[in-house]
Amino acid sequence: MGLEEAPSGFLLTTIEDLAGYLRKASLWPVTFGLACCAIEMMAAGASRFDLSRFGMEVFRASPRQADLMIVAGRVSQKMAPVVRQVYDQMSEPKWVLSMGVCASSGGMFNNYAIVQGVDHIVPVDIYLPGCPPRPEMLINAILALHQQIQDAPLGVNRVEAAKAAEAAAIEATPTSQMIGLLR
Numbered sequence: 001m002g003l004e005e006a007p008s009g010f011l012l013t014t015i016e017d018l019a020g021y022l023r024k025a026s027l028w029p030v031t032f033g034l035a036c037c038a039i040e041m042m043a044a045g046a047s048r049f050d051l052s053r054f055g056m057e058v059f060r061a062s063p064r065q066a067d068l069m070i071v072a073g074r075v076s077q078k079m080a081p082v083v084r085q086v087y088d089q090m091s092e093p094k095w096v097l098s099m100g101v102c103a104s105s106g107g108m109f110n111n112y113a114i115v116q117g118v119d120h121i122v123p124v125d126i127y128l129p130g131c132p133p134r135p136e137m138l139i140n141a142i143l144a145l146h147q148q149i150q151d152a153p154l155g156v157n158r159v160e161a162a163k164a165a166e167a168a169a170i171e172a173t174p175t176s177q178m179i180g181l182l183r
């Protein structure tokens with residue numbers, strides 16, 4: 001029986017807690033950087049800030065051994081398919097952190113050469129604002145992501161959470177107002 005097939009109830013809740021703890025405590029980022037934000041990411045891994053305190057000292061050279069993509073820097077149209085390919089090659093479950101305004105929204109590069117947000121290419125779990133975000137900010141975003149991973153539901157709990165999120169999104173304004181306008 002896989003993790004996702006455990007029946008609802010006490011057993012599943014216990015497995016969720018354990019899996020969440022193990023996953024958050026062993027995130028391995030994939031090694032790549034796209035622009036100036038990557039310098040701050042490298043600084044976060046060096047001795048002064050020392051990401052290894054959070055179980056992350058190993059930036060993997062192969063996406064197949066990584067489960068966290070830190071998109072550090074603007075994504076050019078030319079790099080977009082490469083970023084997607086790296087994401088596709090990462091092992092499941094996997095998470096994406098969009099670092100800096102350029103990766104999150106295109107930033108000040110409002111032009112045809114830059115993808116206006118990496119969420120056009122890969123699903124983003126957490127956005128980090130700033131230009132560039134300091135290493136402390138990156139570590140703070142990673143700790144917030146740790147909490148997301150710790151609290152992530154599994155199996156039937158995940159299905160129920162997805163349904164609740166979808167219902168909330170449909171109810172949210174301005175979508176519900178737009179549906180009313182279209183009627």
Ligand code: SF4
Pocket residue numbers: 035036037072073074099100101102103107130131132133
């Ligand atoms: S957010 Fe600022 S530091 Fe980061 S890639 Fe864009 S311009 Fe460079």
